[in-house]
Amino acid sequence: MIWVDTLVQGILLGGLYALFAAGLSLVFGVMRLVNLAHGDLIVLAAFVILTIATTLGLHPFVAVFLAMPIMFAVGWGLQTYILNRVLGDDILPPLLVTFGLSVVIQNTLLETFSADSQKLTAGPIEAQSVALGPTTVGLTPLLTLASAILVIFALNQLFYRTKLGRAFRATSDDPVTVGLMVIRPNNVFAIATGIAMVVATIAALYLGVRANFDPTIGPARLLYAFQAVIIGGLGSLWGTLAGGIIIGVAQALGAAVNPEWQLLSGHVAFVLVLLFRPRGLFPRAND
Amino acid sequence: MSILTLKSLSKSFGALTVTDDVSLDVMAGEALGIIGPNGAGKSTLFNLIAGNIKPDSGHVLLDGVDVTRASPMERVHAGVGRSFQIPQPFSHLSVFENLMVAAQFGGGHRGAEAECSCMSIIEQTGLGPVANDLSGGLSLLQRKRLELARAMSTSPKLILLDEIAGGLTDGECVALIKTIKSIHAQGTTIIWIEHVLHALNSVVERLMVLNFGKMLMVGDVDEVMNAPAVKEIYLGIEI
Numbered sequence: 001m002i003w004v005d006t007l008v009q010g011i012l013l014g015g016l017y018a019l020f021a022a023g024l025s026l027v028f029g030v031m032r033l034v035n036l037a038h039g040d041l042i043v044l045a046a047f048v049i050l051t052i053a054t055t056l057g058l059h060p061f062v063a064v065f066l067a068m069p070i071m072f073a074v075g076w077g078l079q080t081y082i083l084n085r086v087l088g089d090d091i092l093p094p095l096l097v098t099f100g101l102s103v104v105i106q107n108t109l110l111e112t113f114s115a116d117s118q119k120l121t122a123g124p125i126e127a128q129s130v131a132l133g134p135t136t137v138g139l140t141p142l143l144t145l146a147s148a149i150l151v152i153f154a155l156n157q158l159f160y161r162t163k164l165g166r167a168f169r170a171t172s173d174d175p176v177t178v179g180l181m182v183i184r185p186n187n188v189f190a191i192a193t194g195i196a197m198v199v200a201t202i203a204a205l206y207l208g209v210r211a212n213f214d215p216t217i218g219p220a221r222l223l224y225a226f227q228a229v230i231i232g233g234l235g236s237l238w239g240t241l242a243g244g245i246i247i248g249v250a251q252a253l254g255a256a257v258n259p260e261w262q263l264l265s266g267h268v269a270f271v272l273v274l275l276f277r278p279r280g281l282f283p284r285a286n287d
Numbered sequence: 288m289s290i291l292t293l294k295s296l297s298k299s300f301g302a303l304t305v306t307d308d309v310s311l312d313v314m315a316g317e318a319l320g321i322i323g324p325n326g327a328g329k330s331t332l333f334n335l336i337a338g339n340i341k342p343d344s345g346h347v348l349l350d351g352v353d354v355t356r357a358s359p360m361e362r363v364h365a366g367v368g369r370s371f372q373i374p375q376p377f378s379h380l381s382v383f384e385n386l387m388v389a390a391q392f393g394g395g396h397r398g399a400e401a402e403c404s405c406m407s408i409i410e411q412t413g414l415g416p417v418a419n420d421l422s423g424g425l426s427l428l429q430r431k432r433l434e435l436a437r438a439m440s441t442s443p444k445l446i447l448l449d450e451i452a453g454g455l456t457d458g459e460c461v462a463l464i465k466t467i468k469s470i471h472a473q474g475t476t477i478i479w480i481e482h483v484l485h486a487l488n489s490v491v492e493r494l495m496v497l498n499f500g501k502m503l504m505v506g507d508v509d510e511v512m513n514a515p516a517v518k519e520i521y522l523g524i525e526i
Binding site for chain 1: 359360363364369375377378379380384385387388389391392393395398437441
């Protein structure tokens with residue numbers, strides 16, 4: 001019975017990792033950009049939610065809706081004024097710039113909010129639980145997974161059912177030829193990063209409600225996000241969800257055996273997938 | 288009424304003059320072929336018309352409006368469609384989606400209207416059976432058709448075809464010519480660069496000959512094909 005419970009908790013934790021990873025996957029899928037500051041941007045979003053919630057006295061689940069447009073603007077500006085300038089045939093400049101950005105964001109947050117641990121206080125919802133078959137699960141983890149599924153479903157609809165989504169995919173295929181269709185790749189990239197930051201804000205909500213956060217935890221979130229994206233197969237959104245869940249389950253199983261093994265077993269699962277499926281579980285057909 | 292006017296257009300890359308004082312009038316609804324040896328400046332001329340490069344001197348007029356300084360995107364909106372020598376489909380998009388991108392962004396059509404126009408272009412260009420296939424897996428003829436169909440989807444008044452018949456078998460060529468003829472019959476103006484002369488001459492009414500960036504002559508197909516200068520320079524026949 002404890003193993004069923006562990007498995008369920010792992011799947012729910014995977015929802016959080018999938019949320020971390022969805023934005024990363026989106027940006028990589030559209031512009032082949034690996035954003036090393038993604039984890040720090042999630043932490044930044046958590047501080048934005050915290051500031052809105054405390055200043056206006058709002059519940060975090062309400063404050064997140066105000067934080068979304070702010071983070072969209074942050075993503076749009078970041079892409080337009082910084083990242084678009086370094087995108088090109090060489091993959092090194094964007095890596096260096098986003099690495100630098102990661103350092104800048106961490107230190108700015110440290111300067112502004114101090115190194116103290118913070119938490120988004122969601123009230124009674126944090127302690128509520130629901131019976132799910134043989135196990136009982138927390139309401140917040142359940143909401144996290146539901147949000148992850150919803151976010152990935154919505155992103156898939158956006159990608160494959162809308163005009164904007166076709167522009168995303170066409171630009172990803174050939175940023176030069178789209179010019180003939182009167183699509184400006186830089187605008188498309190800016191919107192994509194904006195949307196990725198909206199997803200990061202949703203991830204930040206659950207990050208902050210689930211546990212404490214401080215300005216330095218971004219890089220570790222980036223690592224989980226990376227692993228989820230790579231396990232799932234680059235550019236596949238549902239793969240990213242599967243990747244997140246695999247990391248989550250591996251960590252939960254590891255922790256059940258020995259609490260010290262939680263992080264280690266997540267990484268081991270990642271290495272094992274890479275060993276047997278080097279291109280991830282659901283790679284795109286012709287990359 | 289001329290849809291495209293080139294007024295003493297010149298362009299040099301360093302010491303090399305690739306377009307040398309070219310003047311031309313293309314009438315609305317006309318089909319014009321451009322021939323000339325490799326390196327004669329045919330593709331450069333297309334780049335000048337489409338706005339991908341700016342001339343050193345001279346003017347480009349579309350529908351009587353001077354667009355010499357207009358960007359390629361503005362010219363798409365002004366009605367210039369283009370297909371490339373090497374097909375460049377969006378390979379992760381289906382054939383239909385390729386056209387939708389062109390129709391919605393390039394042609395400025397809205398949802399249902401764009402779908403309608405794309406469907407009729409798919410029918411016209413014979414892409415019906417592969418409409419929902421990813422374009423990355425198409426055969427050469429299908430990719431050439433897609434290149435043509437995508438250029439059509441931006442609702443152009445003038446369409447530039449760059450060696451679209453190159454590399455096709457005779458049978459494929461005949462099929463493609465039929466499609467191009469039907470596009471021409473609708474009233475779309477065509478300017479076509481081609482080395483496959485029998486394909487070109489079965490569609491166009493006038494031929495223009497370029498050599499070393501200069502316009503050697505322009506006139507009826509028969510007149511141009513029989514001109515001694517053309518035979519000598521282009522067809523390599525000693526007179």
